[in-house]
Amino acid sequence: MRIALDAMGGDYAPEAIVKGAVLAAQEIDESATIVLIGKEDVVNSLLKEYGYTGNNIKVINASQVIEMGEHPTKALTQKPDSSIAVGFGLLKMQKVDAFCSAGNTGAMLVGAMFSVKAIEGILRPPIANFVPKLSGGYGIILDVGANAECKPEVLEQFGELGSIYAKYVLDIKNPKVGLMNLGEEEGKGTTVTQAAHQRLKANTGINFIGNIEGRDLFNDKADVIVCDGYTGNIILKMAESLYDILHSKGIKDPFFDKFNYEAEGGSPILGVNGNVVIGHGVSSPIAISNMVMQAQKMIASKVWERFQKNYSE
Structure with missing residues (x-):
């Protein structure tokens, strides 16, 4: 089980995101891996600062960041190496089982609709x-x-x-x-x-x-x-x-x-080809940790595969 997390998304990123990932790493299943997507040197430096010494957090580099106020469609097009674009790319290729971000909500919706796309038969995926x-x-x-x-x-x-x-x-x-x-x-x-x-x-x-x-x-x-x-x-x-x-x-x-x-950490987008969770822009480390845990529950329940099956019959 691999849960991708946008390290650069959110008002308090990357510090709150990385700290939340460290909290979640203590709670998730031993077989699960949190994949932090962002500026590799920055993320690794924060992991070291927060004293992380485990092996269930991996870092994937993304050199660009979609800021909270940017136009979603333009940003995704103009920043193909942004943490959100890279995250959806990994989800589309099924290299991760879920993608979570507290970043630009519009970009998350556009990415969900035009990258992993809606499950065939779904009219309008809801949050x-x-x-x-x-x-x-x-x-x-x-x-x-x-x-x-x-x-x-x-x-x-x-x-x-x-x-x-x-x-x-x-x-x-x-x-x-x-x-x-x-x-x-x-x-x-x-x-x-x-x-x-x-x-x-x-x-x-x-x-x-x-x-x-x-x-x-x-x-x-x-x-x-x-x-x-x-x-x-x-x-x-x-x-x-x-x-x-x-x-x-x-x-x-x-x-x-x-x-x-903070209680649940985020809101899932339902009806797309993969598990996607959008967090609040002001997400704290606790909220980020809970968002990761929510993604774990979604993966374990095979919920998006059940959506697929329901609309293919």
Whole structure:
């Protein structure tokens, strides 16, 4: 198992990334290798500074860096030896099993779509995120930002992708799928959500329980929450703000601690040919370590191969 990690991506790169890799190296399976991609001399110097003496971190040189504010498509074209371009190249050639980065989100999305590409049959790969549940554990919400507007058939596919992820990565036996809407009744919502409801309802491959409302986000009504990326991103940012507010007021609670972006470390892109995880730009070493651990779970569950199988049948 080889997990590639962009050493140059993120507001606090490369220091926070390398430090996070060192933390993850103490936790991952002994047979796993973390592949740090970046300026080799810089990365090796930091590994030495942080006292790393193990053998499960390897370094691959990438001479260029895509900065956070650069235009994604232009940057990937003009910087073929950037850490993001090299990472996707390794994933495409299956020389690594996953690629993680806290760098330029747009470049990560463009790389996922045009380098490793969407699995045949996938209409619009979504970014997923995790929803803490009051009863314990997590659900999954998708999309949270890749596709601001979605057709009904795309929302239906999000339900399928989320179900597969919830079943095999989150270990939820028969995940319940809910469509985020402004009312529980079947006829509520926009023309798009009404049509999506009918498609999800008719889909025998998922356990669709109907519309859910915002107040159902953290209860057990649904394990997989389906929405367009515009809605999902607003929900995600609001949840993050709740943690920030409570933290600033000195209020500590185990449930709300799960709202901290560090808890899972990143958001997977689902439906592409490989395991891809995007981290928060301000990722700390703990967040980077957790992102690597999340990639390990995805690889072990063979989730993207299960996506492939589902859409090839």
